[in-house]
Amino acid sequence: MQTLYVSQQGCYVSLNQELLVVKQGETVQAEVQLPLLEMVLVFGNSQITTQAIRACLWRNIPIAYVSRMGFCYGRILPIERGFRQLARYQQQLLAVERLQVARSIVQAKLRNSRVILQRQNRRRSSDTLSLAIQSLEYLIDKAGEADNTQRLMGFEGAGAAQYFSAFAECLEGNDFVFAGRSRRPPGNPVNAMLSFGYQILWNHLLSLIELQGLDPYSACLHEGSERHAALASDLIEEFRAPMIDSLVMYLVNRKMMDVLNDFEYKNGGCFLNNSGRKKFLKAFLRRMAEEIDTESGKQPKWDLLNQQVKLFKQFVYEPSRLYKPYLIR
Amino acid sequence: MLFYVVIYDIPCDKRRRKVFNLLEGYGQWVQYSCFECVLSEKKFEELRRRLKKRVKLDEDSLRFYPLSKHTRGQVETWGVGPSVREFPGSVIV
Numbered sequence: 001m002q003t004l005y006v007s008q009q010g011c012y013v014s015l016n017q018e019l020l021v022v023k024q025g026e027t028v029q030a031e032v033q034l035p036l037l038e039m040v041l042v043f044g045n046s047q048i049t050t051q052a053i054r055a056c057l058w059r060n061i062p063i064a065y066v067s068r069m070g071f072c073y074g075r076i077l078p079i080e081r082g083f084r085q086l087a088r089y090q091q092q093l094l095a096v097e098r099l100q101v102a103r104s105i106v107q108a109k110l111r112n113s114r115v116i117l118q119r120q121n122r123r124r125s126s127d128t129l130s131l132a133i134q135s136l137e138y139l140i141d142k143a144g145e146a147d148n149t150q151r152l153m154g155f156e157g158a159g160a161a162q163y164f165s166a167f168a169e170c171l172e173g174n175d176f177v178f179a180g181r182s183r184r185p186p187g188n189p190v191n192a193m194l195s196f197g198y199q200i201l202w203n204h205l206l207s208l209i210e211l212q213g214l215d216p217y218s219a220c221l222h223e224g225s226e227r228h229a230a231l232a233s234d235l236i237e238e239f240r241a242p243m244i245d246s247l248v249m250y251l252v253n254r255k256m257m258d259v260l261n262d263f264e265y266k267n268g269g270c271f272l273n274n275s276g277r278k279k280f281l282k283a284f285l286r287r288m289a290e291e292i293d294t295e296s297g298k299q300p301k302w303d304l305l306n307q308q309v310k311l312f313k314q315f316v317y318e319p320s321r322l323y324k325p326y327l328i329r
Numbered sequence: 330m331l332f333y334v335v336i337y338d339i340p341c342d343k344r345r346r347k348v349f350n351l352l353e354g355y356g357q358w359v360q361y362s363c364f365e366c367v368l369s370e371k372k373f374e375e376l377r378r379r380l381k382k383r384v385k386l387d388e389d390s391l392r393f394y395p396l397s398k399h400t401r402g403q404v405e406t407w408g409v410g411p412s413v414r415e416f417p418g419s420v421i422v
Binding site: 033299 | 350351353354355372375376417419420421422
């Protein structure tokens with residue numbers, strides 16, 4: 001099923017019979033078939049007419065208002081969707097079920113990181129890479145046996161340390177120095193890109209979780225709190241390496257980012273500035289719009305996120321079938 | 330997901346317009362009074378239910394041809410007009 005992403009600024013979405021018409025000025029950018037639509041995401045400043053909103057509400061199509069950085073301000077849902085039975089089921093998940101899912105999420109994260117390194121290793125092999133690949137292999141096994149979340153997080157941390165030390169090897173050229181992951185604040189341009197990328201992805205996942213009516217504060221791997229939407233943090237793990245890390249690698253190795261002009265230093269950290277953010281977002285959106293083969297035909301990569309959120313929803317309804325994280329090949 | 334060819338013959342302009350508008354939401358207009366739709370069973374059911382309300386069966390005629398994957402691959406199109414309908418994906422503007 002299809003999602004409508006209105007990412008350009010100044011669009012005007014109106015209703016015409018069974019179609020949503022997206023106009024920018026006088027030009028019609030898209031006509032989307034309402035009966036086949038699943039949700040609408042509006043990034044930044046675009047308008048939707050009341051008629052169009054009402055038509056969406058009638059059909060149970062949620063509309064989410066998201067900032068250009070991916071932060072979800074809120075959503076429009078029909079009243080009927082508002083009952084939180086799903087959230088109640090979520091709270092009733094057993095500790096065992098949660099642990100099993102947490103394990104497979106960590107394993108998937110480590111596996112995906114390993115695949116990214118393996119790809120690099122095929123291009124340009126090095127001892128650091130082979131070593132990291134081996135230890136990731138070992139940690140994947142270990143994570144499968146972890147009997148509580150603390151230990152699981154331990155394996156995950158060890159895996160991340162191994163992975164990022166090898167990640168540095170994959171960056172070509174002398175402009176971008178990367179000694180290891182630093183965050184809050186990110187210490188150098190590479191970390192700035194990683195942090196920004198994760199942030200957009202995290203926010204997007206949070207919006208999708210909200211749209212599916214799941215409770216974002218109840219999760220499996222991460223400890224939720226009233227301020228931390230742990231479920232988004234759970235679901236992002238499997239996507240970090242394939243969606244953000246590989247993008248950063250691509251931007252650095254293709255010399256698409258300018259280390260002097262695309263970053264700014266403030267508050268003791270390094271951040272993307274206006275031009276850098278624009279470049280990064282553009283590349284990110286282009287990559288997420290690439291079509292790939294999925295179970296429901298050719299879909300943009302965006303859809304993978306939604307697919308995983310729906311799989312998690314299925315898990316909540318039927319815990320015995322467990323959650324299957326996303327694995328790249 | 331099945332591929333449906335929907336054709337209609339409706340003498341009344343008003344009813345034809347209504348049927349056209351509805352079908353536009355579910356498929357692709359390929360010729361005068363001919364649509365191609367790729368629909369799940371549920372959506373096809375919904376389309377038929379909604380269509381039924383907009384036609385008069387003692388005056389109008391509608392036909393629905395489902396095509397299997399195999400036959401669909403053998404569809405030929407000649408001349409002008411849109412290409413054969415694919416499964417509709419997400420839209421990014």
